[in-house]
Amino acid sequence: MTQAPVLEEIRPAARPQLRYRGVRSVVALILREMSTSYGRNPGGYLWAVLQPLAMIAVLTLAFSMLLRSPSLGTSFLLFYATGFLVLRMFQEVHAAVSWAIGANTALLAYPRVTYVDTLIARGALAILTQFMVSGIVFFVIFTIEDIRVIMNFVPILQTFGAVLLLSAGIGTFNAYMSFSFPVYKTIWGVATRPLMLVSGIFYIYEDLPLSAQNVLWFNPLIHLSGLMRAGFYSSYDPTYISLTYVCFVGAVPMFFGVLLLRRYAKDILYK
Template structure:
């Protein structure tokens, strides 16, 4: 029996190698294609339906800046920094608008893409990132066009430091994304919160050092608005355009910490409850 078994074992063909698992499609490239498709859809629906499209994205903030410049130009001889009212308000309003736009589009990402989230290829993160990326690209383009036009048209000579300006716009987008992801959950679970949030944040531009600088306020007011992270963002932005302005109160770590905390809890809660939100 032993000899026959050994001879049979010798005549049997060698066992085939174990089958390798089929390579899964790389998830990152699938996400990239999905996000790109969502961005194109967002561009078509947001800027392709109305005549003018992207022109209105430029005219709206430009009109707001000119209104501020004309109104305060009648009250004051010179702005708090420099001699040009338009440049002064543009350097504060544009990073503020970066925050508000990123926060708004991110807050409504699930509601806007609800019909697409039923497909396995589309996740809630794809919807959030697509709207955030498009908002950032749009606001950066609009800001560059407006600031370049103001500097050239008014023939303003300045020593531009691009680094603090880019950091300010990046912090504004990050803060908007963090609060937007948190509100994305709260708006869906508690609809009343959307009304409360709109009411609470209505005077936000007034307390964000957009139409003035931090140093213009009395000490007790400075101690209060310091906790508004947008005050740090607008101050940091202006240090890049006005070389003599030293915004010593600015704390980048403070803004980052708020953005990180809100992003962490927003994504954590969305991961836990995003399926439930689809049934509301």
């Protein structure tokens, strides 16, 4: 009797590579976003820093003519920066995540690229860019005005963490809504246009009358601008802030956004 040949076990050599396929896709998308968003414009990342600096300088020039001093401290630049940079981080990260699918529709035809990769790549790039911008802006302000403050990094880090959750959560939900209903992007833009006025950039929550406080408390960004200022001004102790509420506003749309994107993933791919 002839003995049946023993088949050697074939090990899939490509399996380790599959494990890092998603990481490579995200990194490639980040590099692509860097070149398309900042590489084609003259100045590139320089404009990402100059735009908030110019906005803060305009606010300082305008309000310093009307007021003798800001609501906190003596530096108009620092006061407006602690509010404006929070709003800008929310807007930039939210926009990057919200319009990620629409901006990368052609790439979704490749099997190695998924809508999750596009959301993570654009969100990660926006987060890193805004961290860099915030650090440079605060460094410039502290250098120009020779500011000496005792900073509390706990509320500052809490602010950054909460604003990232808020912007990523709302952005994930809007990623589905804007792709499925194109008019939604226009509606959202109109609805959020007053954020500059109602997010505590020009004032602190305690300066407002009680009727305005009762309404603006439901804007999570006014909680975050107050929390950020608590880290820069040791004498400021806001009691109205609720991180639980802010995280709730960010977590709920993220949950439904992920649910809807997974449910209609094929529609997104073949639309």
